[in-house]
Amino acid sequence: MVRYLIKRAGAGLVLLAFVSLLTFIMVFRSPEAIAYNIIGSTATQEQIAAKIAALGLERPILTQYADWLGGAVQGDLGRSWNQSEPVSTLIARQLPVSLSMVSLAILVMAIVSCLLGLAAAVRGGWVDKIIQVLSVVGFSVPSFWLGLLLVIFFAVRVNWFPATGYVSFMGSPFGWATSLVLPVTALVLAGIASASQQVRGAIIDVLDQDYIRTLRARGVSSRSILFRHALRNAVPAVLTVLSLQFIALVGGAAVIEQVFAIPGLGSLTVTASLNGDVPVVMGVVVTLIILVVVVNLVIDLLNALANPKVRVQ
Known part of the structure; x- marks a missing residue:
């Protein structure tokens, strides 16, 4: 088990290094464009050259990456060009907001998709057809459009939930829950549609x-067969689907955060991209890669515990 985890962690580190280098080259490849974006449309060539020199962008890009990587491994992701704060501070402030929303979304998705998938696989017939139709409809509805509809109806008309904003769990657990009901609902609908079909197929x-x-021939009850045997052996497929959905939710959260004015990592990314704040963009990308690597490592560990054959492979 230890060797298996070391191998998977090593593969994650290689992925992190490769993607971070590729991202760095992409975002820092044009110093003139970066300086022009920061200064504005009235920038002169002298101002652009001065800004490039001030930011150290005239150096070879691999040298810049080596300097950035040296600080990143120590937790220093640089400073924001627009907010004059450490990038790590900005991310640490807004990452918990996104994680709370995505974690709650994954929990809801896991429960609902497992229930729907089980019902479709076991009942069959019209139950299966209805669930499949609902899954197709849910997958087809854009999350931002659904978010707007939820705001109009549940926040504006009936005033059950707040339309925008976020309340921290420590500040008010009830306020935290109510502030996340609508965004989580908009975020998970398409994921539930996809995951429930995967659960159905696995079951x-x-x-x-x-x-x-053989178990049925021996007189084992259907409930025992379903929950003690079938569902347990379908766990690896379900976990794999949820890990993929986590990655999709992290990406989709940026749009939902804009719709509901939630100060999460997605909002930080959009703002930094519009303002040309490259260090923040780079820091967010690396943070998301680390999240993906950690989640995949946890899923691999759970799969290895559920199925010893995985460790052999």
């Missing part, structure tokens, strides 16, 4: 195995 595949028929 059906497991129920068709020979050992399931």
